[in-house]
Amino acid sequence: MKLKKIAEAANTSISTVSRVLNNKDGVGKEKRELIEKLLIENGFYNKSYKISNDTKRIAVIVPDLKNPFFSEIVKKITEESRKKNYQVLIFDTDENFQNEIDSIDSIIKSNILGVILCISGGSNSEKNIKKLDDYSIPFVLFDRELDFYHDGVFLDDFKAGFLATEALIKENHKNVGILVGKFKHKNMYNRFLGYCHALKTYDIEINNDFIYEINLEIEDGYNVAKDIFSKANNLTAIFSCSNLITLGFIKYQNENNKKNNISIIGFDNPDYFNILNLNISSISRSISEIGSIAAKMLFKKLDGNAKHSQKIIITPTLKLNGSEKLKE
Secondary structure: OOHHHHHHHOOOOHHHHHHHHOOOOOOOHHHHHHHHHHHHHOOOOOOOOOOOOOOOEEEEEEOOOOOHHHHHHHHHHHHHHHHOOOEEEEEEOOOOHHHHHHHHHHHHOOOOOEEEEOOOOHHHHHHHHHHHHHOOOOEEEEOOOOOOOOOEEEEOHHHHHHHHHHHHHHOOOOOEEEEEOOOOOHHHHHHHHHHHHHHHHOOOOOOHHHEEEOOOOHHHHHHHHHHHHOOOOOOOEEEEOOHHHHHHHHHHHHHOOOOOOOEEEEEOOOHHHHHOOOOOEEEEOOHHHHHHHHHHHHHHHHOOOOOOOOEEEEOOEEEOOOOOOOOO
16 A cells, blocks of 8 residues: 555645654644555555654665675764764665565565665566555665666766776786676676777777676676686786775685786775785775765755755776786
């Protein structure tokens, strides 16, 4: 049942139902209790959870908490939420679409006022976003964009792919490969398109044998490095589109004395890269800024101050630490 039906059953307006749903003042006790009863009966609240104006909760859904990018995002959202007296519930989908479905269903049945999420299912996640929309639960996307839902904060991934590949080409690399996540994720596909555009700009033919579409895990970076170094190819450089893939790739290089064979530019630069003195050149972005913007966008919606959809694009930068240079 949508809010319109709840409003009709309670003989009131949709805005009044929304005020009750979001724990806002301005609704009489008797009317509030009737609306709360209808909301509970129709799955808007977990029946075992006591509705309280003193408890304000939002949810954050991420694909992989062990990835430093997502853990830093969650940390920043939590900091911003604390300022607004919101509690944060965290859902880790483990890059599994069914887990995302279960997380959304759990949120709908709970007293959660809004959601910040990074999708796991590519275009299939549109169904989950529609569920939130149907239940009038405000949401903000980050990192992975969808074609039809633009509320959120994203990186200019095309530019990121272009910058990294161009930097390798300017170091006289002619055979540049890419380690990229599954193309169902729009951010990964856009990084790949940026890579292709850089090659075309400098009149370098795209070689399909140099394109590795893999999962975003350390193990996958390790295994693809093993595959690359087992072949007789002319690869001299790699653009890695994920910090975990980069870590796996470097792990294989170090374990097999291949460190000086292939140059690399990675994505993001987690603290442990510096701690391990890896000196990896990388595409950089302000991760804490992304988390802060996403949280503030959601709070603006919850406060009723969001007048229209908003998509914020973060500009990537390139940090060169020497790993991009052609090996002798």
